[in-house]
Amino acid sequence: xxxxxxxxxxxxxxxxxxxxxxxxxxxxxxxxxxxxxxxxxxxxxxxxxxxxxxxxxxxxxxxxxxxxxxxxxxxxxxxxxxxxxxxxxxxxxxxxxxxxxxxxxxxxxxxxxxxx
Amino acid sequence: xxxxxxxxxxxxxxxxxxxxxxxxxxxxxxxxxxxxxxxxxxxxxxxxxxxxxxxxxxxxxxxxxxxxxxxxxxxxxxxxxxxxxxxxxxxxxxxxxxxxxxxxxxxxxxxxxxxx
Numbered sequence: 001x002x003x004x005x006x007x008x009x010x011x012x013x014x015x016x017x018x019x020x021x022x023x024x025x026x027x028x029x030x031x032x033x034x035x036x037x038x039x040x041x042x043x044x045x046x047x048x049x050x051x052x053x054x055x056x057x058x059x060x061x062x063x064x065x066x067x068x069x070x071x072x073x074x075x076x077x078x079x080x081x082x083x084x085x086x087x088x089x090x091x092x093x094x095x096x097x098x099x100x101x102x103x104x105x106x107x108x109x110x111x112x113x114x115x116x
Numbered sequence: 117x118x119x120x121x122x123x124x125x126x127x128x129x130x131x132x133x134x135x136x137x138x139x140x141x142x143x144x145x146x147x148x149x150x151x152x153x154x155x156x157x158x159x160x161x162x163x164x165x166x167x168x169x170x171x172x173x174x175x176x177x178x179x180x181x182x183x184x185x186x187x188x189x190x191x192x193x194x195x196x197x198x199x200x201x202x203x204x205x206x207x208x209x210x211x212x213x214x215x216x217x218x219x220x221x222x223x224x225x226x227x228x229x230x231x232x
Contacts, residue, residue: 004158036223043119044159044207044223090158103172104221106158 002027004093004107012113013081021076021110023091030096033074034104035065039087047089050074051096061085083116118142120224122208128230134196137227140189141210147171149221150183150193151207159207165191198231205229 048059095102151159
């Protein structure tokens, strides 16, 4: 069965600091990978996704993630965080069956607090 | 474009009572999902519909949870009788064609349930 691990439960940074949130998954086959963000009081929104091609994926608001197949990882990065990035971040994965996809499995989330 | 609509946003009930949540997906989306998100965890899929048919309900506690999507548009999730451990946010989500590679799943704001 697929599973997703997010290493950090709560990350606290100052503005302008660099961010890296870890995500590892377990699944032997081909996968699609996603990062979702949930701002306080709002719904889950897609930040970025990877299906195939360039393993470095750029998303909205200056976020990017790199898929490293050998490490089963899809870490999220941002060079300089802002106070408005305070939110909870969820990594998710589903199986890629070569044209169709399985159900989305989420990690437990990482809460990011950015101090102004 | 209107997003996924859910109601009620908040509900407090006593254990053994019943509750129902309603969801209206994005117009034209054939696939509808109900997720349960317990505090401190990522969303977990309860049930997936394709039009008005159930695709996956393997994680739905069928002794107390039921869901329907009679006309292939909006959906209702019911819990009867509720238990304390059902306290969670119930997220409705929708996407386009079932399993289509590249599909993005859009989430509603969630219905927050507290069972006391």
